[in-house]
Amino acid sequence: MQETYEPKILAFLCNWCAYAGADLAGVSRFQYPPSIRVIRTMCSGRVDPFYVVEGLQNGYDGVFVFG
């Protein structure tokens, strides 16, 4: 099988909404690609633009802020 490009994604999820949503996706067994790494923050407002740069410099292909 041909290897397809799968970008590695860093995700910042708000504890109260998006992180809870990601848990709910688990409970509901919604399947999604395993190339995402989640960091929980107490609010998406915590995400300093500098974290995004840090992510891109450290091997991630994309950064996703969800809240």
Add this chain to the structure above:
Amino acid sequence: MESRENVHQLKKSSITKSVGSVLVVGGGIAGTQAALDLANSGFHVYLVEKSAAIGGGMAQLDKTFPTNDCSMCILSPKLVECGRHLNIQLITMADVEKVEGQAGRFTVAVRERPRYIDTEKCIACGICAEKCPKKVDDEFNCDLNKRKSAYVKYPQAVPLKYAIDPETCIYFKGKKGKCKACEKFCPADAVDFDQQDKVHTIEVGSIILAPGFQSFTPDVPPVYGYGTYPNVLTSMEFERILSAAGPYQGHLLRPSDQQTPKKIAWLQCVGSRDLLPGSHGYCSGVCCMYAIKEAVIAKEHAHDDLDTAIFYMDMRTYGKDFERYYERAKNEHGVRFVRARIHSIEPSAQNSDDLKLRYIDEDGTPYDEIFDLVVLSTGLEISDGVRKLSETCGIVLDEDGFAQTGCFSPVATSRPGIFTCGAFAGPKDIPYSVMEASAASAASAALLADARNSLTQPKTYTDEVAVTAQEPRIGVFVCHCGINIGSVVDVPAVRDYSKTLPHVVYVADNLFSCSEDTQHLIQEAINEHNLNRVVVAACTPRTHEPLFQETIREAGLNRYLFELANIRDQNSWVHQAEPQKATEKAKDLVRMAAAKVALQEPLDRLQVPLNHNALVIGGGVAGMSAALNLADQGFHTYLVEQKEELGGHALNIKRTWKDEDAGAHVTEIRRRVLDHVDIEVFTGAKLIDVIGFVGNFTSEVQTNNTVRELNHGVAILATGAESYQPQEYLYGQSERVTCWHDLEDLFTREPERLQQAEAVAFIQCVGSREPDRPYCSKICCTSSVQQAISLKTEKPDLDVYILYRDLRTYGQREELYRKARELGVLFFRYSLEEKPVVEQTTVDAKEKLQITVRDHVLGQPVRFQVDYLNLATAIIPKNSEELAQLFKVPLNEDKFFLEAHMKLRPVDFATDGVFVCGLAHYPKPIEESIAQAQAAAARAANVLAQEFVEVEPIVSEVDQDLCIGCGLCEASCPFGAIHLVKVAGQGYRAENISASCKACGVCAAACPQQAIDMIHFRDRQIVAAIQAGGAG
């Protein structure tokens, strides 16, 4: 006024004599919840359990509906909390023998049977079971496999102590004195064959009975070949087969040949809705949902194509999110639903273990279909032991053997001071059992309010180890979560990988990391290996972080030196088809958690003053009940109602389904509310603003043109719902078409209308179970059936028709359905695709309504004329969005309030200090509204009974040396939790207000100077996680 105070004084003086402890009988989920609520609000609890460990029926379940949560995973933290609670005394293997005294002061004799293991000495190493030569059926696994005579009830048992079963032990049953292998090998010298019965005499103020149900056993007389054909199982047996700790380690196998079944059938209503001797007339209320769940989970286990079929009479998916679950099972998972009562089961061929089911489908076509496995959806019933317990306690049972309760006192038994909860008071599911458990604790707390804190002791901890100067020494514990994680992620590989990470000095894997034995293992590892940081790779911190934090705190580590790596909810569950990548992801998540925890610091929780008043919004029966209970518990309560009078929808109800006079009860509740010295009522009032947080809310309530500011520590949302105004079935066009209670009212107002009427019809599901409102309104079937009975009783020659989709007279309401049919009420089933047609017509110069519906028995359209048509319309949320905004709490897709956890936190919100009850949560009958209201009061009292609020120390921190006083933080903070202050000689500098800080970190992200950091989510901690995650 004077007399009112006298009543209050009198009550106070009579209850100061009461005892500040409560006896809870039964350690299932209901008993456990009741014990925790009481122990957390100032009462000492004795929890008496008849078996060797608490957990009850819920511990045997594999998953729970409608969220598919792992049953053990959500139950275990509660069991652990219960087991280690300073104010809960567990007495296992014990029965209540005698109850004397009265409400406020009972003397109870409890007989504890010998365990033959000294629990003080037992270290739960399991050597006794390993060495025990006697194999016996394992009742926890429904006898599908063997255990030893020396045994532990189940791997996550609380207390985790072994027991020796004298009924089967060779020493007791064989020649006296022989064997004793367990004693010989026990390294702790814990085996004690000389133990005798111990009788505890305990004094308690009240008693809560939560002995639970037993599953109907379809063996005498045998039903559907159960006991003869090895592949006919009960639903509980099937739960055990699905369970990772079950007889086949969670592999979906059938008993006869341990092969994977390709076709499984579920047969509903076995032992329920059945008038044959030995069976029960009532509906067991939970079987439709658990059968759907088992079918969905079986499909998940099977990986390959598995055919699942559920044979049923009425699909009763009446609870919150149940209908959606049913639709998803049908449309997404491909579970087949066949409306048919199976006639018989026989082997498909001679010597075959496959089973042939013979049935006739809806069109009348007979079928023979072969299945590999048949699951009987057996009902819930009361055991002989529980009947005996009721006799001992002197309480009245109803005809079905359940504890008799009233709709207006849903947790009170016939004997004052003795309360009930769970399936003992009628068949019910877990959330409702949990609600009743909290309600029973609220009722006890109200009775014993003056004795609160008289017998409890505060928890003390050993001093924290000072870790700041130490190098990080991290322990990593990787959870299999039964098979939830282990079946996808290579857990041993993750464990071994963790060992290679910086600062990690200890690793282990556990079957269930949340079980009590694992807590001890974690604590032992901390002590033995001098760990100063812990990572658990398991489920989500949103549910399980507090448990592990408490565990490490007990071992002397600060709670904040802990991190959870979520390798279940956000990994194994969502990457089921990609085990290798999921394993890699789990390694990354552990690496990120370890990198972050290495930089975490010990923190102290902040203590904030607490206002002890409560605010209840909504003056219906739910709001009034919540307010009354809180006030009876001694908390000053504000009750805000939008209308000019209290009472809500309950005022429209004439009689409850248990045939009680609803009006009289509602009037009495209202009188008690208005007379209560601790309740302040605001009618014609509206909540216009809310600020603050748990323990410290300030609300503005507007009445006419005045606005009053109220300070309160908690809030209960009980704003109710309303009925849908239909567009269909000529509603609004003909005065002969009415809704809900309007027809009853019309006949009461104008009795001649009923006298002249020849026929009346009811149409169900008007606006419910539709694509744009895909939920069941729960109470409509019972309401229409009740009205039909009362019409038929008043006027026997009246033709009464009920047009329905599934008749959902759940639980003991089934008796009403039976009675209605007996009285000659005619039931026609229609489908969503072919709704009844209603037209205006004239018969013999009389104005009539003509109804055409396709009859499900004849398969033909049937046409009849009626004088009146009453519509059971959907219950819809009322102004919930406005309130949700004010309190920042979530709504579900249907705009009902969304609780913190559907199963185990049914009245809490994720936001501390805010609770929900009544129809605002979901449509429900009066007794469930009241139980839920009392439950909300109990949960609120858990907060109000404390001296202060403890808040998480996750707040902003300003480095004033770096701060330039620009004020961007103050401008960006949505909570007013950071502001500029004048610092002598430096101009302005930012200062945080910890009590108001919500930890969002917007200020930190906004600060151009990097002068603000968030404690526990510091820049360097987050960056460490980013770098660790990217490195893989």
